[in-house]
Amino acid sequence: MRIFVAGATGAVGRPLVAALIAAGHSVVGTTRTAAKAEIIRRMGAEPAIADGLDAPAIRAAVIAAKPDVAINQMTDLAAVTDLRHFDRAFASTNRLRTQGTDFLLAAAREAGVKRFIAQSFCGWTYGRSGDPIKTEADPLDFDPPEELRRTLDAIQYLEDAVTSSANLEGIVLRYGSFYGPDTGMLSRAMIEQVRRRRVPLIGGGGGLWSFIHVDDAAAATVAAIERGISGEIYNIVDDEPAPVAEWLPALATLVGARPPIRVPAWLGRLFAGEHLVSMMTEVQAGSNAKARRELGWQPAHPSWRQGFAEVASGATAQHAA
Secondary structure (H helix, E strand, C coil), X not given: CEEEEECCCCCCHHHHHHHHHHCCCEEEEEECCHHHHHHXXXXXXXXXXXXXXXXXXXXXXXXXXXXXXXXXXXXXXXXXXXXHHHHHHCHHHHHHHHHHHHHHHHHHHHHCCCEEEEEEECCCCECCCCCCEECCCXXXXXXXXXXXXXXXXXXXXXXHHHHCCCCCEEEEEEECEEEECCEECCCHHHHHHHHCCCCCEECCCCCEECEEEHHHHHHHHXXXXXXXXXXXXXXXXXXXXXXXXXXXXXXXXXXXXXXXXEECHHHHHHHCCHHHHHHHHCCCEECCHHHHHHHCCCCCCCCHHHHHHHHHHHHHHHHHC
């Protein structure tokens, strides 16, 4: 099939393009800059230079590509470092989730695209009561901390727009927190923060997180092209949700850092904000049972413990060389 990947040089975009090529698909991938077009070309795909918030450029790129499937992997997270001002940090990504999704959906319909798959998130977005491991049928948080509300609104907008879209098969993939070589939880910036003990363990650290290796996220996306059900949402996470009190000290050990500083919740609210305290102490994780059952997918990295260690070991070896 011919696949259009919007956001082809992002955290999931790169391994996704590689996985699609390996599966025998023809791929057109977008990037905002000519400098990154060569990255897409080297992966064996056709580059298209288009800003996701430029409706005419996206329309022209999709119509020229004539794809069977369009995949929305557009984010703008490279410069996100200050999570104390969460909604401000995610403002550009939230525009891509709303306006960008609308532009891509409109272009896809006009081009006769059959299937549309979009990236969403599985984590703090779920309600903070009830069963700690959430399925796709569980509601999202109806009353999130103030600093998360615009971002959650944007995520809900994307999910509703895609799953209810007319004239094409819309599917949403809720990825867990990413990690991979120099990516997400194991990016150089995150590792540096952990080494400097700038990521404290707030309160009891009971907040549950779901993780996913970017290669596993890509594999699930390929599976959704073939076996995903129109109008459905899937949690794409590993098999082992983990409380912050477990994964944060483990990450510190893996990157050669001292244990994280412990901070009581009341003090965390003062210097970090209610939303970060909630992420550390209250949030709940997701189940991947539906994705396993309906997509025929299973993560090659079933536990963040194995995955973190594998990536950290590779980073250490590369640094030593």
